[in-house]
Amino acid sequence: MPHSIFTSEFRPALGLRNRHVQTLLPRLLPRAPLSRRTEILNLPDGDFVELSWVTSDGNSRREREVELSDDAPLFVLFHGLEGNLESPYARDLLNAAARLGWRPVLMHFRGCGQSPNRLPRAYHSGDTADAYWVLGEMGRRYPHALKVACGVSLGANMLLKLVAEQGGDGLDLAGAIAISAPLDLAASSDVLNQGSSRLYQRHLLKSMKAKVAAKLANGPLPISIGAHQLTQLNSFWAYDNEVTAPLHGFSSASDYYSRASAGRLLRDIELPTLILQSLDDPFMPRDLFSRFPQPSEAVRIELSERGGHVGFIEWRRGRLSSWLARRITRQLTDWSALSHSRQRHSVQQETL
Known part of the structure; x- marks a missing residue:
């Protein structure tokens, strides 16, 4: 097995191992509560995208504004084909980031928000320009904040392509996460x-x-x-x-x-990148990663035998829940700790 590919920790509960059950089950589970603020961000070509900023952590029945400092870490999510804020994975991942004290935001691809976009064109799996513009805007607004981007399905392929195109220093990101990416x-x-x-x-x-x-x-x-x-x-x-x-x-x-397709570009990625994928995904072939060159050392691929397409539902603490949210929580915590450690080291070096 290539050095960048690891066996995932995900284990579905008995009775939930079928790939279609895993794929469809998130749509049947209760949706996490979520309060949002919508922003219209105009693009250079005259079109726009809708940003949904999560303003509560989903823990309280009464929605309350979460007050964050300008240097609070930022979690930017890119959804899948025809997805939006109502997609089950979006709510799970955004709420997980909010509970950690991060500033979560979802970029709707053109035409996927509450209003149709202005231009004839829409969006596609390799369209990195809008995400690049949004991440640049986040860098201008929050220059001192730690930033992580996460893409799901189509959004995951797009994000991996963007990260590969921009190199290690081309994006103001500490890391990228790709979930169920259709890399071919x-x-x-x-x-x-x-x-x-x-x-x-x-x-x-x-x-x-x-x-x-x-x-x-x-x-x-x-x-x-x-x-x-x-x-x-x-x-x-x-x-x-x-x-x-x-x-x-x-x-x-x-x-x-x-x-x-981003699969051919995995060897070019320099930014720390986590890819979560299941072998039984009904959207892609089982031998997906054998089709591509060896990924770079910056890429960590976690493959599970089961999980479906953006499924990964587990039985935990007496209920069905999103393993993805738990895995992303751990990854964000690890990258945040690493960033703080580097900052302390930098301060120590400056005082010597």
């Missing part, structure tokens, strides 16, 4: 077009096509199909070839998948 987009599209995984494909395509249909109703788009042809697109390959690619400057779905 073509392979994931193939898997999602087979067997029971088609149910996930159908669900996601329904949401994506509805957004494009609404834009078509308001005026023409730079794509070659109309509203009727849009309804006939029944696979990610077809949708990405006819919609995603032309809207975002790719020649075809194959071109998009090749250029946007």
Whole structure:
């Protein structure tokens, strides 16, 4: 096994080992309470993204504003395909960071917040520009705060691509976390077009096509199909070839998948990066990591035999709960402690 790949500590409870159970169960569990403040952040091209700032730690029945200093650590979350603040993993991870005293914020990709975005284009798995802009803005607002970014599914692939592109000093981040990243987009599209995984494909395509249909109703788009042809697109390959690619400057779905997939870039990552993945993920092939070059030493990959796609539900303290939230809590705590240790060492060196 490569030096960067480790066996995950995640163990599902008996009866919860099936990959589809793990994938769907988070949607059936009670949602953690969450209070948020929405910010519209304008982008250089005239569009915008919505930021959701978590303003309570989810522990109290009465929502209360959490007062944080400007140097409080910052946790930035990037959601998955067609996700948003209501996604179960988003609430779990943001609340976990808030309970640690961090400042949590979710960036909605274009069109995934409460309002449709302004431009014909939307977002895609390799679109790093908006995240780069948001992280730069966070650096300007909170220059002295420790910052960690976390991506889930599509957001995880995007984040890993961004981290690889920017090198060790190109982002004001102490670390990055990627959960269930579809690192080979073509392979994931193939898997999602087979067997029971088609149910996930159908669900996601329904949401994506509805957004494009609404834009078509308001005026023409730079794509070659109309509203009727849009309804006939029944696979990610077809949708990405006819919609995603032309809207975002790719020649075809194959071109998009090749250029946007982050797996080939794992060897270029210099920032401390944790990747959490399950071998039974119904969104991707089991041999995913064998397809890529050896990751860099900055990357730690934790593979679990089970867990589904962004599932990782465990039985703990008499109830079902998110192992992801527990694992991310430990990682944030470790990076925070390491940062404080380095700061103390730097102060000691300066006084000598």
